[in-house]
Amino acid sequence: MGDAELVLRIKQGEQGAFEDLVRLHMKEAFAFCFRLTGGRADEAEELSQDGFVAAYRNLAAFRGECAFRSWLFRILINLHRDRLRARSRWDKVLGAFRRDVESRREPVADDGGGALRARELADVVREKVRALPDRQREVLTLHVYQGLSYHDIGLVLSCSYDDVKMNLSLARKRLREALKEYV
Amino acid sequence: MTTCTSIRGALGEYMDRQLDPLRREEVRAHVAGCEACAVELRALERLEQVLKSVPGDGESVRWEAYVSRVGAAARRARRGAWKVILPLGAAALFFAGWARWASTPAPPERPLSALLDEYASAGAARRAQIERDAGRGGAADLQALIAIMLDAHTPPPRQVAAVRILASSNDERVRGLALEQARAPAAEGADEWALLEIGAEPTDDELIEHAIELTKREDTAPEALRILRKIDRRGLNGPAHADIVRRVRGLLASEVEGDRRAGLRIVAALEVLEEDVIEFLDVPGLREAALDFLRRRAGQDFGADKEAWRAYFARRSGKM
């Protein structure tokens, strides 16, 4: 059953139709949020769930002019941005303390198998992606991890092809610099 | 004519397969014959590989529980919680763009007290959402929240929730009121950390004051010490440092044993106050605690000999 039909059934009040729609998209929504939040599973779970609820509440606004998936991405991006904004400066201060403490932890010795290096690399990459400006992080995540074309990203973010291209290019430039030890 | 500059600008699109066939061939041909551009392309491809090598997650999610939670939340939302039609502040515009739809009638309001209780036990994301929603609830909701916050009979967790929500307000007066309430001595059993946290834009003074208070409690001391350490490092020899030292002196000189313990905790954590502690050897009522601290810190005992202590710590820090 396609998205359009499911959405119609939900609007008609059919029991369980919304759950079906969630099942269809939850893994991708979660994966996207996981990337967006810099690899925080708890946050990703909560964000993606809230995204579905927001989509449900605003389903009347969804007319099928684009894929449900793109619409959901857009909702998630807006939710995530709202959340970042809502975080007070205090959170940033606390975050700095935590990073400070974490950075002073003793590094564990490599077992030689490269597993540690891979884990460390994943952490570093997530951290650097998280540190990107919002728009760059969003474009990069949608393209690299969700596989959206520049054109589709433009639809999700309401911006032009050239904006997408520029932000992706800026994101890559930053990441190359930030990850130069690994690239 | 294809210049390197024009090709460089298109390498990302080339790698991402976004170019039309003509342009694609143009780039391919240039890169095949230009080492500099080829190097650039390989660098982009390596970055892409590294980014894609980072695994996602999903094993941790129990998907059926996930579905039922979302379903239940959606049904609750339909019945109406708080006064929100659009839960996404900045998203309102975009929804308007997707369709011009008439707004549904406002759902019945949930009692504020229930919302505050939910807030008290909610995770960070849900809290942020309630805070945002509250800001749009209008004057009546703010009045009600303020009334709850100021009511002495409000249970502490609910009061703290009200304070935190109001402290996130965009209205400066509302925020001021909440902060004022937060600085008042916390009600018995209230979550002091929550109160501290809402000092939305705390000055160093305020942070130091709160943090020092919290070093007196076993459970909050570690985080409070981290904060003090951070402030101290930032303001090395500055007013913050002087303020901390002054307050620590006060603590160490206190009649209350807990205060003295907190003072020494701070000194030990900050690792910069040995010299100050040496000075304490002159202060009556403080001498014993200082001596005890110095002995333990140094594994030596120079008694009341300030010069000897100073020389010892200078030697030690010189070696480090």
Ligand SMILES: [Zn+2]
């Ligand atoms: Zn070239």
